[in-house]
C-alpha cells in the first residue's frame with residue numbers, strides 16, 4: 001500500500017523533494033495509525049523470479065533503467081541437465097544496463113580495467129590469518145582463478161577490477177570443495193565471495209540428472225539469509241553474476257504471494273535464495289526438494305544460527321532431504337561470529353583473519369538523554385543540511401559519462417546526482433513510525449522499514465530511500481544486516497542495540513566497499529551494558545573514545561556488555577586463538593575455512609535468546 005509519506009513522494013510528479021516539494025506533499029502524509037487501510041489503487045505484488053523483477057522495477061518506480069529482455073545466448077538451449085531450469089526454456093532478462101553488457105564484451109582483461117571507485121588501498125595493509133590443513137593459497141587477481149568465461153565476463157560487467165580480501169582468500173578455498181567459515185568486515189564483498197564458487201561449480205560440475213516429471217523442484221545450491229530484503233538483494237546480485245551462464249537463480253521469501261514464487265520455481269531453479277520461513281513452507285508442501293543440494297551458503301550465518309532461526313534452520317538442514325555434511329559444501333559468512341559458533345566449528349574449520357576497515361567508518365558516540373534525543377537528532381540533521389552532507393546532491397559518475405548518458409538518454413538527466421542518505425536505527429516498530437511522523441512534520445523527508453509494514457510497503461520504502469526521494473530511513477534491526485545501499489553517508493543509532501554485534505552490522509550500512517562513512521550513536525544510562533563493548537570496538541577501530549564512555553565502561557556493574565552471544569565481537573576475534581600466541585598483525589577480521597565436516601548438530605548450544613523483537 002502506498003500510504004506513507006514516502007509513498008506520496010514517490011507518486012509525486014515533482015520528483016525528489018526540495019523544501020517546496022515537501023510542503024506540497026505534506027498534506028498527503030498519512031500517519032502510521034491510519035495505514036493498513038485498503039489501498040486506493042492496487043499495486044502489483046513483487047514477483048520473485050528473474051523476469052518478474054524486471055517487471056516489478058518498471059512498474060514500481062525504481063530508478064533503474066528498464067532493460068529489455070535479452071535472450072540468453074550462452075549456456076542455454078543445451079538441455080541435458082534436466083529438472084532444474086536447464087534446457088533453454090527460460091527467457092533471460094539482462095540484469096545489467098544494456099550498455100554495460102555490451103561494453104563488457106569489448107573490455108580488456110581485469111588488470112587493464114579502470115578501478116571503478118572501490119578504495120582498495122584501504123584493504124592493502126590488512127593482516128590475514130588462516131588455519132587448517134592444506135589451505136589453498138589466496139589469489140591476488142580474478143584472472144588467476146578459473147571461474148569460467150561467462151562468469152568472468154559478468155565480473156567485468158560488474159566492474160569488479162580485483163578481488164577484495166575476503167574474495168581473495170575464500171574463493172580458492174571454496175573452489176577446492178572445502179567447507180568454509182568466513183568472517184569479514186561489512187561491505188567487503190562477501191556476497192560475491194560465496195556466489196562466484198557456487199555459480200562456477202554449477203557451470204562446470206558433473207551433476208547427476210535431476211528427477212523429471214514432478215512439480216517438485218530440485219535446486220543445486222541454497223543461499224539462506226535472515227531477511228526478505230537481503231534475500232532480494234542477494235538474488236539481484238546472483239542474477240548479475242550468473243547472466244548467460246546457464247545457471248538460473250530464483251528467490252523466495254515471506255510476505256509476497258506464494259503462487260508467483262511457485263511459478264518462478266517451476267520454470268527451473270539452480271540456485272535458490274530464500275528466507276528460512278518461506279523455504280520451510282515450500283518444503284512442507286513438497287514444492288522444493290533439497291535432495292540435490294551441492295552448495296549451502298548461510299549469509300549472516302551467526303544470525304541464522306542463533307536461537308531465533310534455529311528451529312527453521314534445523315528443519316532445513318537436518319530434517320529435510322538435504323545431503324549430509326561431506327556430500328555437500330557448506331559456507332558460513334558474516335561480519336561477526338560469536339565465540340559459541342567459533343568453538344562449535346573449531347575442530348573442522350580454519351580461521352583467516354583480515355584487519356578491519358572500520359577505519360573507513362568514523363564512529364561518534366554522544367551522551368544524549370532519552371528526552372533530548374529528538375532535538376539532538378534535529379540538530380544533527382540541520383547541521384548536515386547546512387554543511388551540505390545532506391540536502392546537496394552527490395555526483396554519481398564522471399562528467400564524461402554523464403555527457404554520454406545525456407546524449408543517449410535524456411530520460412536520465414537529473415538522475416546523475418544522488419542525495420546522501422541517512423539511516424536512523426530505533427528499537428521498536430512503533431518508535432520507528434513515531435519518529436518518521438515527527439521527521440516528516442519537521443520537513444525532513446523520511447520513511448520507515450520494520451516488521452509491521454507489509455512487504456510491499458517495505459520494498460517501496462527501500463526503493464524510495466535508495467533513490468534519494470526519501471533520504472532518511474528510520475529502521476528497526478530488520479535493516480541492520482547485509483543491505484548494500486549506495487550513498488548511505490550517515491548511520492545514526494538513535495536507540496543503541498543491546499548487542500555489540502548488532503551495532504557492528506548497523507554501522508556497516510555505511511562505509512562500504514572502501515568508501516568512507518559516519519556513524520553516530522546516542523548513548524545514555526539505558527545503554528550501560530554496551531559501554532564496555534562499544535569502547536573496545538571503537539578503540540580497535542582507532543576511533544576516539546570519549547572519556548565519559550570509558551568511565552561508564554569501568555563501572556563494575558555495567559562493564560560486562562550485554563549480548564545475546566555473550567561477548568561476540570566485531571570481526572570475529574578468533575576465540576580459539578585467544579589462548580595461543582599465534583596472532584599476528586593488527587587486523588580485526590577473520591576467516592574460517594575448513595575441510596569436510598560442517599555439521600549442524602547442537603550448533604545453537606549455549607547461545608542466549610535475546611532475539612530482537614524488531615526482526616521478521
Ligand SMILES: Nc1ncnc2c1ncn2[C@@H]1O[C@H](COP(=O)(O)OP(=O)(O)OP(=O)(O)O)[C@@H](O)[C@H]1O
Nearest residue numbers: 118160162163164186187188189190191482484513
Ligand atoms: N571485487 C570487487 N570490486 C569492486 N566492488 C566490489 C567487489 N566485490 C564486491 N563489491 C561491491 O562491494 C559492495 C559490498 O558488497 P557486499 O554487499 O557483498 O558486502 P558484504 O561483505 O556482504 O557486506 P555485509 O557484511 O554488510 O553483508 C557491493 O556494492 C558490491 O557490488
